[in-house]
């Protein structure tokens with residue numbers, strides 16, 4: 001029977017990456033996506049910008065919205081300090097199952113908690129379910145029309161503190177116009193656009209980094 005693209009991506013990781021070596025997992029997925037099949041990982045070019053923001057923030061708590069196959073999950077977690085925690089939300093059970101195996105292969109199971117379900121349901125439960133006070137870093141990479149409502153929801157739920165950083169993928173392609181409009185005009189955020197390209201292509205895309213001012 002026909003395999004899915006996430007299954008083929010996992011097979012590429014298990015074939016080419018070293019168990020317990022997160023950067024080799026990242027490299028194996030980038031190689032698969034450049035040489036075999038395009039997939040919607042943040043990718044190597046935007047991934048370098050992601051790395052620099054993670055390193056600068058050095059977060060103790062991270063929320064990722066939209067796991068897909070855990071490429072950015074593993075990329076972020078590989079840069080976190082020892083006791084840091086990353087919670088990643090994935091809506092699609094098949095993708096979540098693949099993501100869990102990629103995370104296990106990278107040896108990052110103790111840093112990453114993958115939660116299945118829509119962001120809108122889980123964001124209000126973060127404090128009670130996971131004992132989270134606030135997030136130091138949020139990586140938005142899920143449904144593009146959920147970036148704005150979920151940002152407002154995180155504000156309302158008190159999950160952001162003065163200095164919390166939001167990093168949003170795909171603000172140009174596929175695009176998140178309502179989110180950009182809000183975040184760039186809100187007095188409660190200081191935003192910066194990092195121009196780049198859609199993963200594995202020459203199409204323009206970029207990341208928007210926004211610091212919550214409280």
Ligand SMILES: Nc1ncc2ncn(CCCCCNC(=O)c3cc(-c4ccc(F)cc4)cc(O)c3O)c2n1
Pocket residue numbers: 040041042065066067068089090091092117118119120141142143144146169170173174198199
């Ligand atoms: N609410 C909620 N809560 C939790 C969730 N978990 C998953 N989802 C659903 C998210 C489904 C995947 C989201 N990502 C993208 O759609 C995406 C697309 C492209 C792209 C595609 C085709 C092109 F021609 C050009 C660019 C590139 C990217 O980098 C992308 O990230 C959730 N939703």
Ligand SMILES: [Mg+2]
Pocket residue numbers: 040041042141169170
């Ligand atoms: Mg993306």
